[in-house]
Amino acid sequence: MAQPSFLGVRDLQQLQEGRCDRPFELLGLHDDGKKLWLTAFSPDTSLLEAVTPEGRVELTRLRGDVFATQLAARTYHLCATNSEGERREFDDPYRFGPVLGDVDLYLLGEGTHRQLWHALGAHVMTHEGVRGTHFAVWAPNARRVSVVGDFNGWDGRTNPMRRVGGSGVWEIFLPDLGDSTLYKYEILDAHGDLALKADPVGFGSQHPPEKASIVRDISGYGWRDLDWMDRRAALQGRDEPISIYEVHLGSWRRRWDQGGRPLSYKELARDLVAYAKDMGFTHIELLPISEFPFDGSWGYQPVGLYAPTIRFGPPHEFRDLIDAAHLAGLGVLLDWVPGHFPTDAHGLARFDGSALYEHSDPREGFHQDWNTLIYNYGRTEVQNYLIANALYWLEEYHIDGLRVDAVASMLYRDYSRREGQWVPNKDGGRENYEAIAFLQNMNIAAYGEVPGIMTVAEESTSFPKVSAPVDAGGLGFGYKWNMGWMNDTLRYMERDPIYRKYHHDLMTFGLMYAFNENFILPISHDEVVHGKGSMLHKMPGDDWQKFANLRAYYGFMWMHPGKKLLFMGCEFAQPEEWNHNGELNWHAAAQPKNAGVQQLVCDLNWLYRDTPALHRRDCDASGFEWLRNDAEQSVTAWIRKGDEGDAPVVVVANFTPVERRDYQIGVPQEGIWREALNTDAEIYGGSGKGNLGQVKAEPEGLDGQSASIRITIPALSVVVFVAEN
Incomplete structure (x- = not known):
């Protein structure tokens, strides 16, 4: 023939x-x-x-x-x-003809496709009257790209893809394939070498250590959270109470009747949501759940940025968790990692045989601290990939906000590098202009396209205007973690009380800059790992003093200006350092002293939420006024103020194991002041010393105020008074 x-x-x-x-x-x-x-x-x-x-x-x-x-x-x-x-x-x-249309191709070529996941990845669909799956991937320097899987014997010769114009995208529609199909891309690079890669925009993955992507039909979820979505903008503003429970899903609780497996998304939707709600938190923040190969990275070395990890269930069940949280009135924040990615062969590293997502020069493209690769933020398609990923979580999964990891490592070209190990910017400086532009563009897109969300920067330097709007010269984040406050105050609390009077400024210095940014006060997972010990065992003294110190510290934190974040286990004074391979020590949580700390955190949350003066001006200097800084006795006191008509709050802290009786302190008005909270109360495991529920302010001016009260400040305690208007 x-x-x-x-x-x-x-x-x-x-x-x-x-x-x-x-x-x-x-x-x-x-x-x-x-x-x-x-x-x-x-x-x-x-x-x-x-x-x-x-x-x-x-x-x-x-x-x-x-x-x-x-x-x-x-x-x-x-x-x-x-x-x-x-x-x-x-x-x-x-x-079959092409699936991608002219608009998609134009935006893909330009690198401005804000809904990139609608074009790339694997999509179950009907095309030309036939049901199947459309695959599309960006690999501009490849000589050939094929979809491989069980359906074709993993033979890359069988289903080579169509190169789509000059966009660098390859696509193919494979009939009869549907949800749960395993697949990878086999890529023949310009040098003739073959590589098997997971889908950069894949919606599902195999359970590590297996590495294939899985076709997941993420359409058609029946959300029930319309009321929350309508209200969340009003619940996440600077003048609202925000108290965040940070959680590593794999080690919160485990099912020991089933071999110690972590709870599933559906079980977490029931148990974690109920617990966080009962504890009075307003938000749950999840350590990264984008698919990652190594459990010990806790998710901070992601490979599948568009895939919720299969460890706890498929994508729709992750949505069940978010939906349940919203129905319970809880927001959900996601720890998001656009700063680096691992070198695993099936990931983004040299994806099409070239430095596609990363820089080719290791002085720009290799992160020495974490042995990872750094995104090339100056490449339009890479920036598009990351910004679209932020929008993907916010839109497809109704995530209420993104906490952006390791921002400082992105902002500076010399981050953790010695002289000669980094490449200056075009002006010879250390600032990473491309990363700065990426963060600004990400925030513009997130706030502009998804109403009511929030973004949070983990930024450990004094880089200016992190939480200022982009049009005011800022990075555009909604909030910033206050790492300086955390480091200073923990250094103070770790000292023996006899020496604290010499370091009183560690507890007060944070107010010098407390209103320069919209701050969140973080006691995160980083403070209870890597040999740092638990929060309880950071505290000095005998067992009683450790618990009293921790209760006083939490009282100080919740009464201090700024939103709050606490890592799981810290709320009940877990005695051990966090271990991602196990679960929290729930046995310890049931012990009286630990349960007392747990009750205190719950009551602090509700006091913070129910008292406008404690949150209305969290980010505004007009909401705070010093009353006393008595370094000699390690006593400090301040006023928190809300809007006009809100009852003022007076907070008094004693960081020595010596009870202060008949201690006179100024207050802004006469009359009755209710003792709203005392960290030394018996219900919290304290001695029960206090002020019989209330004190009366007399017209004897002190501390620049028109009246004063005489109070008992128990040893190692924080006492909170609210004016009875």
């Missing part, structure tokens, strides 16, 4: 060897001007037939696994019989 005129010897050889970069020009139906030809590539096939309305037509083997025949009909499907006589009927992928 003759063969198609458009199919030369070199073409046959490239198809057989898997080096063909234009499969849609050779395979499928083609008219050579004289005849209609059907060409197909089908490995492990002894007989290949085209099934048409007129009957079956046998294809002739041209070379190796390449078959062809003349065909009268344009409607057909294929039937392959292998050497064992097994028959398989299937639609020919090469009879």
Whole structure:
């Protein structure tokens, strides 16, 4: 039999060897001007037939696994019989036209596709009347890209993809494939080397250490959280109470009746949500859940930025967790990692054989601290990939905000590098202009396109205007972690009380800059790992003093200006350092002293939420006024103020194990002041010393105030008074 005129010897050889970069020009139906030809590539096939309305037509083997025949009909499907006589009927992928349209191609080429996940990745769909899955991936420097999986024996020669214009994107529609299909991309690079890669925009992954992507149909979820979504903008502002429970999902609780497995998303939707709500937190913040290969990274070395980790269930069940939180009135923040990615061979590293997502120069592209790669923020497509990922979590999963990890490492080109190990910017400086622009553009997109969300920067330097709007010269974040406050105050609390009077400024210095940014006060996972010990064992003294110190510190933290964040286990004074391989010590939580701390954190949350003066001006200097800084006795006192008509709050802290009786302190008005909280109360495990529930302010001015009260300040305690208006 003759063969198609458009199919030369070199073409046959490239198809057989898997080096063909234009499969849609050779395979499928083609008219050579004289005849209609059907060409197909089908490995492990002894007989290949085209099934048409007129009957079956046998294809002739041209070379190796390449078959062809003349065909009268344009409607057909294929039937392959292998050497064992097994028959398989299937639609020919090469009879289908492109899926991506002109708008997608324009935006992909320009690197401005804000809904990138609608174009790239694996999408279950109906195309030209046939159900299947559309695959698309960006690999501009590849010579050939194929989709491989169980469906084609992981043979990259079988389903090579179509190169889409000059966009650098490859695509193919594979009929009959649907949800739960395992797949990877086999990429032949410019040097002739092959690599198997997971999908950068894949919506699901195998459970590590397996590495394949999984087709996940993420459409059609029935959200029930419309009321929350309508209200959340009003609940996440600077003048609202925000108290965040930071959680590592894999080690919060485990099912020991099932081999110690972590709770699933659906179980967490029931148990974690109920616990956080009962404890009075307003938000749950999840350590990164984008798919990651190594448990010990806690998610901070992600490979699948668009895939909720399969460790706890499929994507819709992750949505069940978010939906349940919203129905309970809780926001959900996601720890997001756009600062670096691991070097795992199946990930983004040298994705198409070139430094595609990362810098080629290791002085810019390799992170020495974490042995990871750094995104090339100056490349438009890479910036688009990351910004679209932020929008993906906010839109597809109704995430209420993103906490952006390791911002400082992104802002500075010399971060953790010695002289000669980094490349200056175009002006010779250390600032990473491209990363700064990326963060600004990300915040503009997030706040501009998804109403009511919040973004938070983990930024440990004094970089200016992190939480200022971009049009005011800022980075555009809603909030910033106050790392300086955390470091100073913990250094103070770790000291023996006899020496604290010499370091009183560690507790007060934070107010010098407390209103320069919209701050969150973080006691995060980083403070209870890597040999740092638990929060309880940071505290000096005997067992009683450790608990009293911790209760006083939490009282100080919740009464201090700024939103709050506390890592799981810290709320009940877990005695051990956090271990990601186990679960929290819930046995300890049931012990009286630990349960007392847990009750205190709960009461602090509700006091903070129910008392406007404690949150209305969290980020405004007009809401705070010093009363006393008595370094000699390690006593400090201040006023918190809300809007006009809100009852003022007076906070008094004693950081020595010495009770202060008949201690006179100024207050802004006469009358009754209710003792709203005392960290030394018996219910919290304290001694029960206090002020009988209230004190009366007399018209004796002190500390610049018009009245004063005489109080008992128990040893190692914080006492809170609210004016009875």
